[in-house]
Amino acid sequence: ERGDAIADLDVVVVGAGFSGLHALHRMRGLGLATRVFEAGGGVGGTWFWNRYPGARCDVESWDYSYSFDPELDQEWEWSERYPAQPEIRAYLDHVADRYRLRDGITLDTRVTSAHFDDGTGLWRVRTDRGHDVTARYVVMATGCLSAARIPDFRGAERFRGRTYHTGQWPEDGVDFRGSHVAVIGTGSSGVQAIPLIAEQATSVTVFQRTATFSVPARNRALSPQEQRRIKETYPERRRLTRDSPTGTTVVRGDRSAIEVSPEERRVAFEQRWEHGGSGLPAAFDDVLLNPRSNDAAAEFVRSKIREIVEDPQVAERLCPQGVPIGAKRLCVDTGYYATYNAEHVELVDVRENPIEEITAEAVRTSARTHPCDAIVFATGYDAMTGALARIDIRGRNGLSLREKWSAGPVTYLGLATAGFPNLFVVAGPGSPSVLTNVVVSIEHHVEWLGELLTRVESGGIRHVEATEEAEARWVEHVNELAVRTLYPQANSWYLGANVPGKPQVFMPYPGGLVAYRETCARVAERDYEGFTLTPAPVGRTC
Ligand code: NA7
Numbered sequence: 001e002r003g004d005a006i007a008d009l010d011v012v013v014v015g016a017g018f019s020g021l022h023a024l025h026r027m028r029g030l031g032l033a034t035r036v037f038e039a040g041g042g043v044g045g046t047w048f049w050n051r052y053p054g055a056r057c058d059v060e061s062w063d064y065s066y067s068f069d070p071e072l073d074q075e076w077e078w079s080e081r082y083p084a085q086p087e088i089r090a091y092l093d094h095v096a097d098r099y100r101l102r103d104g105i106t107l108d109t110r111v112t113s114a115h116f117d118d119g120t121g122l123w124r125v126r127t128d129r130g131h132d133v134t135a136r137y138v139v140m141a142t143g144c145l146s147a148a149r150i151p152d153f154r155g156a157e158r159f160r161g162r163t164y165h166t167g168q169w170p171e172d173g174v175d176f177r178g179s180h181v182a183v184i185g186t187g188s189s190g191v192q193a194i195p196l197i198a199e200q201a202t203s204v205t206v207f208q209r210t211a212t213f214s215v216p217a218r219n220r221a222l223s224p225q226e227q228r229r230i231k232e233t234y235p236e237r238r239r240l241t242r243d244s245p246t247g248t249t250v251v252r253g254d255r256s257a258i259e260v261s262p263e264e265r266r267v268a269f270e271q272r273w274e275h276g277g278s279g280l281p282a283a284f285d286d287v288l289l290n291p292r293s294n295d296a297a298a299e300f301v302r303s304k305i306r307e308i309v310e311d312p313q314v315a316e317r318l319c320p321q322g323v324p325i326g327a328k329r330l331c332v333d334t335g336y337y338a339t340y341n342a343e344h345v346e347l348v349d350v351r352e353n354p355i356e357e358i359t360a361e362a363v364r365t366s367a368r369t370h371p372c373d374a375i376v377f378a379t380g381y382d383a384m385t386g387a388l389a390r391i392d393i394r395g396r397n398g399l400s401l402r403e404k405w406s407a408g409p410v411t412y413l414g415l416a417t418a419g420f421p422n423l424f425v426v427a428g429p430g431s432p433s434v435l436t437n438v439v440v441s442i443e444h445h446v447e448w449l450g451e452l453l454t455r456v457e458s459g460g461i462r463h464v465e466a467t468e469e470a471e472a473r474w475v476e477h478v479n480e481l482a483v484r485t486l487y488p489q490a491n492s493w494y495l496g497a498n499v500p501g502k503p504q505v506f507m508p509y510p511g512g513l514v515a516y517r518e519t520c521a522r523v524a525e526r527d528y529e530g531f532t533l534t535p536a537p538v539g540r541t542c
Pocket of ligand 1: 166209355
């Protein structure tokens with residue numbers, strides 16, 4: 001390897017969402033020449049694209065924000081308990097302006113390849129707009145839920161009406177007035193969008209494959225007093241979120257659900273239901289560990305569905321059976337179940353009657369034809385690995401990441417993978433991000449990478465690379481933790497089960513943020529144990 005090659009840039013960051021913006025800010029702070037390439041026409045990542053009606057965060061606004069600058073905490077004001085997409089996007093726009101990040105971001109530009117050059121020891125990054133740059137480091141801030149996925153339905157190309165995916169929603173919005181709308185998918189996106197589409201459309205037919213557990217958000221505007229209180233208590237809140245396993249200020253119960261009397265249990269769940277938000281399973285400490293505790297929580301939510309939905313047959317169809325609550329991401333809604341009480345809303349169970357084809361003007365199941373003018377695909381994402389797989393990433397000796405991960409993703413700490421020196425992933429598979437408040441995980445990852453690069457830059461190190469042993473141990477560790485939980489018992493995107501043919505491997509680290517943070521800190525203390533730090537060859541000039 002030549003030691004004298006000079007790179008165009010120190011760092012290329014791919015993506016300008018929560019991860020990419022923070023990475024740019026942090027890397028610049030280290031004095032590294034950094035450029036972000038972003039496929040969208042604005043910053044925000046997931047929150048740029050997910051503009052469907054009702055798109056809203058299911059983590060409370062005051063927790064779902066950067067903590068790196070106490071001044072930012074004081075100046076930004078959240079208007080609601082759960083922020084809607086436009087407000088989160090405005091927040092990220094504000095961050096881009098406030099920290100003068102925009103001149104480091106190239107928008108409307110998709111990275112197509114990132115190749116490690118064994119000769120120069122640099123990365124070569126190309127885009128769909130003809131950029132061809134070399135960089136010493138690459139940070140993949142590509143997001144966990146950014147590769148939207150529309151399943152292959154026979155005949156879909158013949159459909160003459162309008163089609164939308166929730167994650168690629170038109171910038172100007174969609175007017176459903178007077179329309180007969182089919183919605184396919186009842187995950188978080190469908191559950192948020194369906195009530196609002198139903199307010200506009202003449203009819204809505206929802207195609208449900210797996211019934212989902214959803215809890216009320218009880219979203220509300222924040223009063224000036226609450227806003228003041230949030231700001232006053234920010235230092236304490238930030239400390240609490242840092243020390244919590246999920247990166248939120250949700251108070252967790254410390255008893256087993258089956259240790260207490262049925263009445264005590266009901267009261268605890270009832271309080272969480274009334275309070276709103278995804279903290280219901282956290283009423284007890286073992287809902288995701290103990291099947292009996294989980295059944296108790298699941299049955300509580302089913303009893304609510306039966307109370308809300310007037311038609312008992314529809315209610316039963318909406319009641320999830322045989323899937324632990326929380327094993328798939330718990331949905332948080334506003335009026336979801338009650339929407340099915342409206343005359344013009346119909347629920348179709350596609351497990352009973354599968355979708356056979358899409359015709360020029362309808363969705364046809366094995367039982368019936370459902371005419372429609374518009375189809376909304378709320379069908380989710382090729383999660384965690386999809387956005388990475390869409391880029392041609394090649395490491396040492398031309399090793400392709402897609403090939404390396406063909407049996408499932410392999411990372412060390414969710415941050416790096418052997419054979420790909422100086423390439424890092426923020427919130428990648430193997431990180432706890434999607435099982436936590438993702439912003440808190442992202443901040444941790446970016447800060448940790450910042451410290452790693454400080455060490456590397458000051459220590460005359462040219463390449464930092466995870467070892468195969470370390471990543472094999474990490475994957476095993478993630479699996480060992482996962483099988484102790486109920487997570488693997490659902491066919492979720494955590495496992496890749498929603499994408500036909502995708503290897504089924506439990507991808508997120510399920511040990512909680514506290515344990516994860518401790519592990520990462522220990523790795524750093526031991527001078528990056530599990531990574532190989534290769535010194536720069538003599539004669540290196542950059
Ligand atoms: P999800 O949670 O992956 O939900 C996708 C939904 O689409 C889910 O109900 C799927 O049913 C359904 N789906 C997927 N493929 C099909 C086919 N072929 N036929 C019928 N129905 C299908 O994605 P979301 O966008 O809602 O949420 C993603 C995350 O964003 C969420 O977890 C939060 O973290 C925020 P299935 O359950 O696979 O049977």
